[in-house]
Amino acid sequence: MRILISGGGVAGLTLAYWLHHRGFTPVVVERSPEGQVGGYGIDFFGTGYDIAERMGLVQRLEQGRIPADSVAFVNEAGRVRARLERRLVEEVVEGPSLPVMHGTLEQALAGTVNGNVEIRHQQTITEVRQSDDGVAVTFADGREEDFDLLIGADGVHSATRRLVFGPERDYARHLGYHLACFPLPDDHELGPTRFHYTSQGRQVVVYRTDRPGEMIALFLYKARDEGVIPRAARLARLRKEFAGMGWITPRLLDGAPADASIFMDSMTQIVMPGWHHGRVALVGDACGCMTLVSAQGVSMAMGGAYLLAKALHRHLGDHRAAFAEYERRMLPEVAHRQRNARAVARTLIPSTRLGTSTQNLVMRLLARKVFAPVLRRRFGAGSILAAG
Ligand SMILES: Cc1cc2nc3c(=O)[nH]c(=O)nc-3n(C[C@H](O)[C@H](O)[C@H](O)COP(=O)(O)OP(=O)(O)OC[C@H]3O[C@@H](n4cnc5c(N)ncnc54)[C@H](O)[C@@H]3O)c2cc1C
Incomplete structure (x- = not known):
């Protein structure tokens, strides 16, 4: 059975591996060129870790581990107001957690299908026609091809979803923030700590990557949904939104890549009543984007x-x-994790000084081991495969 997978990211490559493993013939089309790495750091645990173990990937991922012993919440002078140790995450998820770069995970996944699965880079689908016998797909280069099934694993702005289920606006649920991130040289001696600095509806997060001397700067700010902000306008927008922020914020923006290779998107969930239509189904962010707030998008x-x-x-x-x-x-x-993420998003970035101080106090309380079971129940962070 030939199954076309649109999107060679985390969901698409995992699916390709398991379909091949079970005797199917998957073909992957991926929009990006081959070998793109980097992106942003992800916390990887629970279901994702469980499946990585079943794919024999953990050792490889361990080699790309990001140094991340704790999360520190700092004020405008860089003074630490609260700290969460990594141990707490492992208490909450009742198992190991592995911070890696998103690109490191994708590379490791690509390695599991290399030579076994056809992956066509810089290719997308533009038309889908279903019949009783199969799915006829037209590609961006005009070629047409028949498959038995089509799976959309093409992320939050899925083309498969748009072509088969309707426009994004029918399923998008904006959580009230925009986010942006980029890599830059680590001139700040961050060490193995991830730093969060919050001020008036804005948050800056910095952490080291697995590459020596490199760090990621992540910017979150309250905003209505403006859709895609053009690449050329992204740095100027960040400078405007983060004007007046203290700590190392101005230096981070000065160090932004000149080529405007800045990842920027709205914080938007995808909520759908059903994930399949005829011979087409969706997987991953394409049907269930939870946003970074849940920290479980990779797992799902x-x-x-x-x-x-x-x-x-x-x-x-x-x-x-x-x-x-x-x-x-x-x-x-x-759906459960999306509800939790929406609840967290409501108080994620306080707009006032009092709100930020209260948040730091809550963080100090949460750092106590006694709260681990509460967090575990609330976020459902364990592996969903534990039951078999
Ligand atoms: C800043 C940030 C931090 C995050 N932190 C975490 C975290 O700590 N833990 C966690 O679990 N999750 C985290 N997430 C979420 C996580 O990255 C996603 O949930 C996860 O990557 C979803 O995997 P996916 O394969 O469904 O989508 P993606 O990883 O987005 O992959 C989709 C793939 O499809 C390709 N594609 C897109 N359109 C097309 C097209 N038309 N045709 C062909 N290919 C296409 C893309 O190039 C990409 O390769 C974070 C997300 C962001 C943005």
């Missing part, structure tokens, strides 16, 4: 991919039953 992307391949194998020849089973198992897990 990998978990969804794993369970989708498993369901297709169990219901061989009956994609309807397979898609229904996958959705029954995954959708409630994602």
